[in-house]
Amino acid sequence: MKNAQAKRYNHALKQAGISERPLALLDLEAFDSNVIALRERAGGLPIRVASKSLRVRKALERALAADGIRGVLCFTLSEALWLASHGLKDLVVAYPQADAEAISRWASSELARTEITLMVDSAAQLDLIDRMVPRHASLKIALELDAAYYPTAGLRIGAARSPLRTPEDLVSLVQEVQRRKGFELDGLMAYESQIASVPDGGFAPKAWVARALRTRSAAELAERRAEAVHRVRDIADLRFVNAGGTGSFETTAKESVVTELSAGSGLFAPALFDSFRSFTPTPALFLGFAVVRRPDTRTVTILGGGWAASGPAGKDRLPRIEHPHKLRYLALEGAGEVQTPLTGPTAHRLNVGDTVWLRHAKSGEPAERVNKVAVCSKSKIVDQWPTYRGEGKAFL
Template sequence: MTLPNAAAYDLATKGLDAPLAIIDLPAFDANAADLARRANGVPIRLVSKSVRCRYLIERGLATPGFAGLMCYSLAEALWHAALGTSDDILVAYPTVDHGALRRLAADERARAAITIMIDSTEHLDVVDAAAGPEHPEIRVCLELDASWRPLPMVHVGTRRSPVFTARQAAELAGKVLRHKGFRLVGLMAYEGQIAGLPDATGGRADRVVRWMQGRSVRELAQRRTEAVRAVREIAELEFVNGGGSGSIETTRAESVVTEVAAGSGLIGSTLFDSYTRFHPRPAALFALPVVHKPTRSIATLFAGGYIASGPAAESRLPSPHLPSGLRLLGFEGAGEVQTPVTGKAARDLRLGDRVWLRHAKAGELAERFDHYHIVVDGQLERTVPTYRGEHQNFG
C-alpha cells in the first residue's frame, strides 16, 4: 500500500488557504473496515465524540458492521435524533441538562431513539426535577465501573460509575424498575485501562501495561458476566455495551457483550499509534503554513496550538507528519499563534509551504476547524462541515 505524501495533499488543496484540515477518505474507509473485521460480527456502536462531523458519522454508520450511535451529550443526541442520523442513540455520560431533559420528555420520536446513562438514583431524580414526576417513560442504561482494582485503594482506569459489583448493579436495577417513568434497557462498561492505553510505545512500561491489561481483561470478563446475569434476572436488557477502539478483540470475546463501541480508530490520531492490537491509518490531518524562517534548520508555522485534553504531557501535542523528518521544539512546542518545527526537512521549507500535522485525539481536531476537506487519491472530492461548522457546540 502506497501512502500519500505531502505533495499529494498539497496538490489536492492547492486552491485553499491554510490553516486547513482534511480527511483522507480512503484511510477513513480502511479504518472502518478494519474495525468491523476486528469486531468479527459483533455490532459496533459509533462513538460520535471521536468524529464530530456529521458526514463522517453517516458514512461510518453506513459501513457494514456498524449499528447505532454513542453520543457524548444529550443535546447532541437530540440533534442527531431530529436529523434522523440514527434511531438508536446511547448517551455515554449522565446528564444534568434540564433543558435537554425537558426536550427529551416532550419528544416522542426522541424518547424512542435515545437512551440516557445513569449510575445512581440521583440521576433519576434529576430527570424528575427537570421534566416533572409524571414525565413519559425514559429509556436508561446502567453504567458499570470497568476499572481494575487489584488491591484496596488501587484504582487503574477511568473514574466514572460508583457501581462496581454485580450486587450493586442488581440493586440499582431494582430501584430503576420501582421508579415510575423509566425503563432499564442496557448496561455499559468502558474499560479505559485497556481500550485507551497503548501497549507498544517502545518504552520500559510496555511490559507492565500488557501485564496489567491481561489481568484486567480476565477480572472484568468475570465481573461483567456476573453483573449482566444479575441485572437480567430483574430486567430484559436490549444491549450490553463495552470497550473502545483499543479493546475490540477482548471485549467482543465476552459472551454477554452484545455490542462494542469505537470511534477513534476511524480517525487514527497519534494516541493510537502505539498498540499491538491494531494500526489505524492517519485519516485526519491539518496543514499549517510556514510564516517565518528564523534559521536555515527551523521553519515557524502559523498557529497550531491544538493541544489535546487529558494529562498535561508531550503525548497531547500535535505531531508533524509530512514532510517526514520534522519535530517540534521542546522549548516552544505547539503555540497559540506559532509553531516552530525543526529537522532535516525544515531546510527545504520556504514561506508559504505547508506542513501537515496530526492531532493527538481523534475528535478534538473538529473543534478547531469549521470544515473538513475530503481528499480521495490526491483529489479534493468535497468540503463538509464539522460540528463547529454547523454551529453546534455540545461542550
C-alpha cells in the same frame, strides 16, 4: 506520511482552490479502510460509533451506512437531540446529564423518547430528572458499570466514571429503576479505558507494564461483567450490553455477554493509536498548517499548531509532526496557541507559505478547531464536510 502522499494532498488542495490554513483533511479511502478493519476485529458483533471521536455529521452517516455499524454513542443529550432531528437513530448518551432544557426536550418529544437512551449511574440522577420534568412519559435509560481495574485497595487504573463497581451495586440500582414510574431500563455499558486507550506496543518498560495490566484487567473485568449482566438479566430485560473501545476489541469481543462494541477513534486513527500491538489503523485525518516565518536557517514557524489533546499533560498529547520528516518542536516552546516553531535538518527546505502536516494525538477534538474537513479521494478533493462547529454546534 511519505513525500508522495504529502505532494498528493498539497496538489489536490491546490487544484480545488483551497488555500486556507490551518485545515483538516480526511483521506476517504483510509477512513473506509478503517471501517472495514474495525468490523473484521469485532468478531461479528455490531459496532456503535462514538460520536465524540468524529464530531463530523457526514462522517457519522458514512460510517453508519456500512455493514456491521449500528447506532451512535453520543456525548451530550443536546447532541443526541440534534442528531435525532437529522434522522439518526438508536442514540445512546454515554454520560449522565444535568441540562434541564435538554432533558425537558427529551421528555416532551416522542421521537426523542423513542431514539435516545440516557446513561445514569445513581439514584440522584434519576431524582434530578424527576425534578426537572415532574410528569414525564417513559424515558429509556442505561446503567454504567465501572470498568476500571483495582489491583490493590485504593488504587484505580482506568477512568473515574461510574460508582457502580460490583454486580450488587448494579442490581441495587436496577431495582431502584423498577420501583420508579417513568423510567425504562434499556441497556448496560462498561468502558474499559485502561485497555481501549492505553498503548502497549514497543519494548520499553512502560510498554511491558501496560501489557501486563491489560491482560490482568481484561481477565478480571470479563468475570465481573459476566456476573453483573447475568444477575441483571435475572430481573430485567436488556436490549444491549455495550463495551469496549477501539483498542480493546480483541479482548472485549470474546465476552459472551457483550452484545455490541463501541469505537470512534479507530475511524480517524489519531496518533495515540500508532503504538498498539494488536492492530494498525490507517491514519485518515491530517492537519495542515502554513509556514509563516523563519527565525533562523534551521527553524520555521507555523501559524497555530498548539492543539494539545485532553488527558494528562505530556509530549504524547501534542500533535505528531507527519511531514516533512525530521522536524521537531523546540524544547522551550512546544506547540503554541498562535504559532509553533519547528526545527530540524529538513527545516531549511521549507519556504514561507508551504504546508506542514500534523496529526492530532486524539480523535474528534480537531473538529472543535475547524469549520469543515476537506475530503480527499483518489488524489482529488471531492467534498468539504462541515464539523459540528461548522454547523453552528458546540456541545462541549
